[in-house]
Amino acid sequence: MSVGMAAPRAPYGCDPDRSRGRLFAEPPSRTRSPFRRDCDRVIHCNAFRRLKHKTQVFVFHEGDHYRTRLTHSLEVAQIARALARQFGLDEDLTEALALAHDLGHPPFGHAGERALDACLKAHGGFDHNAQTLRVVTALEHRYPSFDGLNLTWEMLEGIVKHNGPLTARDGAPLPRYHERGLPVGITDFVKTFDLELWSFASLEAQAAAIADDIAYDAHDIDDGLRAGLFELDDLKVIPAAERMIAAIDRKYPGLDADRRGAEFVRELISYLISAVVAEAERQLALARPQSVDDVRSAGQQFMMFPPEAAEAEAGIKAFLKEHMYRHARVMSIMKDAEQIIVDLFARYEQDPADMPDEWREGTRQVTGAVRARRVGNFIAGMTDRFALMEHQRLFDSTPDLR
Incomplete structure (x- = not known):
């Protein structure tokens, strides 16, 4: 199947009619699926609106065209829905997870997160995923019968586990949590509503997670070029980027810097999406999951970059760390x-x-x-x-x- 064509509903996708439900029971909507309802609740919540004035890399007053957490989240949602459509997944759930993934970020981007983590060190630290869970389960006060947004189990699972399991099957934290333990907001909540921290998340959550990587790799390059922190040709240290730039120059000789950079960003997004689609198709063909529970218990991620694209993507992250995030x-x-x-x-x-x-x-x-x-x-x-x-x-x- 070519990239961009809609696939029929896949048996390994989340079915809204078979949702595991909400912590607080509610009558079903007459016009929306449970996952569409989740997405609408995210869009209408206060925390989502605040993202428009939260830093991605550049503080809000540095320029009108730099990404904010809000525009970044919209871009993640666009890429995530493209992946969901390709694999016959539930697009509403995928979009909802993409739009919600940064609700817990504090002001000033990762600098704010580092500072809050230090301030809260004696009390379990600060983790933006755990904070997102707090936002949607406790801190939003919009409904008369409950705190939070009362999202579906599948939505909460995706918020907590979109980067993979947090524990082994016996409940022991995985190695990345050995030093500090599991984030306190998550450990407290799963005592009430078990999110099965030992299992992988749905493909919808995995699509949203890798769309986040694709979006910020490409769009941080766009913002870095706009800010003059580096030039497009500086990216030629990455072999895949060098090939893309050479192809653009052959096709559009003499193109001005702004259009040349924009064309590179488009090519990079297309390359990374196509690479994920090809690798996920290969992994799914090998594992042959027949249900979303097969995905959860498969012991692996399916939405991933193949080795060559993973190397290119790691090179981009390293480049941005040196030339942008650590720029003086x-x-x-x-x-x-x-x-x-x-x-x-x-x-x-x-x-x-x-x-x-x-x-x-x-x-x-x-x-x-x-x-x-x-x-x-x-x-x-x-x-x-x-x-x-x-x-x-x-x-x-x-x-x-x-």
Whole structure:
């Protein structure tokens, strides 16, 4: 089947009519499947709207055309739906997972996450996947009968396990969690609603996860070129990129830099999607899963890059780390951003009265981990803009982040 053609519904995809349900029982919608309902709830929640003012790499005021967490999430959803359509998966569930995957990110991108993790080190640290789970199960307050969005089991599974299992079948944490243990938000929640942390997630979740990689690889290159942090020809150190650039130059000699860069980004996305499709088709043909439970218990990911594309993708990540994420200009801004988060955390933890009424209520009466986590939840929900405004309100001097 050629890439882009819709496949018939696959037996190994999630069937909305066979969903494992929601933590709080609700009557079915007359017009929407359970997974479409999940997607709509994500789109309409407060945390999703806040993504428009949360950093991807560049702080919101650095330019109107750089990605934010919101535009990144929309781009992930577009790629994820293309993969779902190719394999006959449930597109609504795939889109919902793609749109929700960054709901737990704090302000200022990974700098904010590092700072909050340090602030909460004594209380289990900060993990953005666990925070996304908190957002959709507790922190959104939109419904009269429950906190959170009351999403389906399949949706929550995908949020928690889109990068693979967290434990062995006996419940022992996998090696990447040996040092710090499982994220506390996840361990607490699965006591109430078992997400089977030992199994792999659905193909819908796997599609959303690899779409995230494809989107930020390609679009961070686009933003880095726009910001002048590197030139397109600098990417020629990556053999696959060198071949793509050479092909563009042969087809469009003399193309201006902006269009040349945009064409490269398109070619890169097409290359990575096609590579994933080919490898997933091969892996599925070998394993021959006949149900979504076969996928969960297969002991492997199916949505993956083949070796050559995996090498190219790793090369892109390494390039971006050196030339963009660790660029002196970016690092200087992110260092100041981390300090803003540290300052706010210390201030609110010492005096919860400085927080808004809805967060202040009850915080004074608790101490230790409970207070720290409540402060962390408040800061994690901030936009870049609000964090800056709060720092300006509470401190005599605030970094400009430029």
